[in-house]
Amino acid sequence: MSVMNKLRDATGRDWLRRTIQLAAGGWLAWTFTTQGLSDADSLSSVLALVIGLLSHAIQNPPPKQPLAKVLPLLRADVKRYWSEERKRRGLHRKPLISVTLTDASPTPAPLLLDYGLWDVKEYAERAADLLAGGKLPSKAVISGEAGTGKTTFAVLLTYGLAKSDGYVPLYLPLASWSPRDEAFTAWFERQVLTTFPRLREVEATPEPLLRDLLNSDKVLLILDGLDELRDGQAQESALHQINACIDDDMPLLLLTRACPALPLLHDAVPLRLKLLDxxxxxxxxxxxxxxxxxxxxxxxxxxxxxxxxxxxxxxxxxxxxxxxxxxxxxxxxxxxxxxxxxxxxxxxxxxxxxxxxxxxxxxxxxxxxxxxxxxxLSDRRARLARCLAVRMATEMSKPPVARTMAWWRLYARVPPAAFGVAMAPLTAPAYQLCLLMPAGLTRGFALGTVTGVVLGVCRGVDTRAPAGVAAAVAGSAAAVMTVGAFWVGWDVAAVDTVEIAPVVGFVFWGRRILVSGTWHDWRTWRDIALATAAAASASALMTCGTAAVLAPRADPPRSLLGVFMAVCMGLVVATVSARLLTSPAAELHPATASFQPRGNPLPHLVAATTAAAAVGVAGGFVGGVSRGAIHGLHVGLFFGAVAGPGIGLAGGLIRWLNQPGPQPTATAQRLYRRDRWLAVLSVVGVAAGATAGLAVLDLLAPEFLQSLSDGSFTAGPLDGILFGATIGIIVASFNTAWPSYAVCMAWFTVRHRVPWSLLRYLDVLHTCGILRQEGPLYSFRDEGLQLHLAE
Structure with a gap:
């Protein structure tokens, strides 16, 4: 694909996104204008604009540079990373016993590297000199039995090359690749861009990043652990894909256990590591x-x-x-x-x-x-570290067997029911906030908010399991009944439970329908429409039947059409908002934002706050349709003053902190801290801004708040926290992996007594030498050690 085609596609995607935004807004306006439903779901449209505006505020791509300018900086990143890692692995201890490297041909061949006792500096320099002196071919397959020191040799070769002026080495363990599920180029880009964010600054070309790097003749790719793919067919598939992506003259070192049945790597020299005499x-x-x-x-x-x-x-x-x-x-x-x-x-x-x-x-x-x-370590910390090592080994030995662990992928080891139970604390603030809103608004706001949370937090989770659906229904029902019984009475709370809880369960069951497919495919919209209509119809019938028995004169009144529209608006707007913000069907991944405070933050805060204040226009329009122009004006001013500062503060701070600049290599700890920081900023920023807006209104114009309704509207400054606990959590769940990780850690902590401070204990196991860390991924230093701990 040419550069012009890529630019044309990017322009097309931008045009499509804006068209969808306009179409969604037009559809909402047409619905409210023609139907005139006083109980229509106004705040769902507000939710869509909030998420859409904040997604634009966060986007701030770094400037692109030619690969030639990035490579010297990449070398410095690689050197810095492996300088830290060699100490953490204990390789700085003296002396190291070297490997014995020779040609793999049947006839006796001279040794490339012989037995020796060296410190880490000498070992790294000698390994790098093999390549610089031409003794070690730039394209070779190095084989050896388990425990012969293949990984140590590869790591110290990487470190030695990073310190020299030759190749820029990129060391990648193959254990995290599934050749059947992911193409080699896609896996390579995911791994290298996560570990070395510097490469995100490289200008796009028609070639994949992998070929651009190797075509430069400055980068040496070191792939370790082909045997760790375990399955022989997976290894064969991996070699076929590598051969298809890498030309014969491209520099590549592949390390694996000896396996004569595997096909050869094109034009690669076979070498082997001998056992020690x-x-x-x-x-x-x-x-x-x-x-x-x-x-x-x-x-x-x-x-x-x-x-x-x-x-x-x-x-x-x-x-x-x-x-x-x-x-x-x-x-x-x-x-x-x-x-x-x-x-x-x-x-x-x-x-x-x-x-x-x-x-x-x-x-x-x-x-x-x-x-x-x-x-x-104290007895308690040593016991927790051992418990964590045993639990990791046990979980990673279960099908599907894993050789690497990433903290943001813990959801693969957590039952979907745990995410269903998490709906209780996530539904409660959204429902309580909808009860505080001006009169005439339905429970569609709570439905839209919880739908957004489900689509964001449950990325990657198979939520179709009956246990997960049942847990989601039970969790959301418990939250609605608990909050509603205190605020509006048990009878109205029961009606709200019938309206909200089953829809939450349906979203769990039909999440794949809502997030799968592409904008270009009309079947995507057909599936979303049919699923939403089915959920809305069932919810409307059950809600109206329950209301007729338990609360026939409750406010707001429940009509079939009103409940149907509330559910439709909640589900559709949340789904469209989720798709605009990110791809909910994509693999969950932590935020890669780099927080670099540079320059004056005021312009960023002003621009984001001004844009976010436009949210009030939507609320004012709906309020005007449902209760008259004066009420609509008041509602518009209310949302402009409350949502504007909240969204503006969060979006402006993120824009300011996320400016392009030097980015350190990504370790698990750095990624986690960055991701958690952004999640907390999303929630706290929205909550702080909304609280400030409510405080100003309450101080300067208390009569204005009373004019929004018949006196039932009682929101105060502290209720701004609910904005952060609803809108802020949605924003955090679509931009970070931390909310999903928090659910997983709650389950592991309660069920298996794994320490909540997981990363701290993983670091302890890493520095002890039980675990290895490759970029942001953890693995056991030896397969035998993993199996021993899992027994």
């Missing part, structure tokens, strides 16, 4: 444990055990022991743990006599105990 292992063990053997305070039987291990390695008389310790992973586990706990040698020798697997279990168990003790 027994004399080399014995030399390393002797050097590292000399302090233990010479320490008279260490019990004699423990010193003898270390000497016995050394003797077995030298003589080669214990095959299980040689099999394990010829792999750097298990050698490192034995040495690092044994230096602090010399008795490990005794346990290890006893386990080796029962086989390799028994010895592995001893190493894994001792390692976990040792690293948690070494962190000097």
């Amino acid at each position: 027994s004399p080399d292992v014995a030399h390393y063990l002797d050097m590292m444990t000399a302090v233990i053997i010479s320490d008279p305070q260490v019990p004699l039987h423990e010193r003898v055990a270390w000497l016995t291990i050394h003797s077995h390695l030298t003589s080669g008389t214990c095959a299980p022991l040689t099999h394990l310790l010829s792999r750097p992973l298990y050698l490192d586990l034995l040495i690092r743990t044994g230096l602090r706990n010399p008795s490990l040698a005794v346990q290890f020798l006893n386990a080796v006599s029962h086989g390799v697997e028994a010895a592995k279990k001893v190493l894994y168990a001792s390692f976990v105990d040792d690293v948690l003790d070494a962190r000097s």
Whole structure:
């Protein structure tokens, strides 16, 4: 696709979005004008404008630059990221035992990298020199058995290259890719843009970003862990996709376990990592444990055990022991743990006599105990960290099996019923706010608001399960009955429950219908219309029947047409607003906003507040149709004064803080803090602005508030908090992943006693060496360790 075609598509999408906004506004105006329903759903239109205006306020794309200008900055980002990561992984400890790298041809070949004991700096420099000196081909497949140090070599090669003037290395673990569900180029862009936001500044070209980077001859792609895709067919599909996307002369290193059945990577040189020789292992063990053997305070039987291990390695008389310790992973586990706990040698020798697997279990168990003790954690924190590691390993071992974990994807491990139960605290403020609104407005506002919350918070969740639908109905019903019984009496609350709760359950069940499809397809609109009409018809019949029995003279009166229109407006406007703000069918992802305070915030606040104050026009128009021009003018001024500052404050601050500027590489902690910050800003900004508007009206013109209705309208400044708890939460749920994450963490905390401060404990497990962090993703350092913890 050419650049002009891309620009033409962008213009077309913008034109389509504005056309839909105008069409939705025209349809609402025609409905209110021709039908003249006093109980029509006015605040649903307000909701649509609020979300639409704030979506424009948040959008502030950074300026684009040629790739050549971005690459030096990208190198600095990569170097900074891996400088931090090598310390967090403990690679700065001395000495490191290097891998033995050689050609994979059957005939004997000279070693590219031989056994050595180096610090992290020397290891990284030697690995980078292999590529700079031409010994290591720029396109190769490096294979080796489990535990031979493939990942350590790839990481230190990345770090060494980032410090040099050669290639800019991009290291990506393949464990997070599902070749059957996602194309290689799409997965690559998602991963690299999340970890290195700097690449979002690159100018678009007809080629995918992957090919642009590799065509520059300045970027080396390092893909680690093809074997971690587990399924042989997935590995074959992955190789076919990589071959189709990458030309023969493009630089690429692929690391995997040896598998002769897999197809070859085009024009790639096969290399392999050799197992350590027994004399080399014995030399390393002797050097590292000399302090233990010479320490008279260490019990004699423990010193003898270390000497016995050394003797077995030298003589080669214990095959299980040689099999394990010829792999750097298990050698490192034995040495690092044994230096602090010399008795490990005794346990290890006893386990080796029962086989390799028994010895592995001893190493894994001792390692976990040792690293948690070494962190000097309190008993409670150590217990919670262990509990979290076990829970992660257990959940990631269940189908669908996962090798990586992202905090914003926890919804995949949470039953939909948990999100249904969450409707209780989310429905309550929306319903209470609708009860405070001027007379003549229906419960459609609550329906539209809760629909927006469901579509935003439940992105990625399969809400069609009967348990989830039932929980949503029960949760929203409990909220409406609890709030309504206090404010309007149990009989009216029961009628409202019949109107609101079943529709919330329907939205849960039919969420896919409301969010799937494209604007261009007429079937999308047909499905939304049919689903909405069915829900509205059923709700109208049940509501009117219940009202006739329980509250025949309640205000507002319930008519079939009025309830039908209220439900239709609530569902349709919330759905259209959701689609305008984001793609509800897209995968849930955290906000990537970069908060960079630059310059004077006043112009941003004034522009956003002025635009948001126009919301009052919609409220005034509907009020004028339903109750006369004077009432409409008052309602318009009310919403302009209350919604304008709220939306303007949130939108203006986000515009000011989200200006283009240098962006750090994304770790899980940075993404989480940024995402939570934006979510809180959305809620607090709307609430603060609405509270300020109500306070000004209450102070300067108290009689104005009374003129909005017959005296039943009693909103005060503190009720501005309800605006933040309704409109603000909708905005937050469509721009951030934090509301969904909060629901997940509430479930995990109650059900499995996982610590609420999940990221803090994940960081503890990372620095302990139990977990690895690749950008914003976490994985266990070894598949065997994950399986051990899951047992």
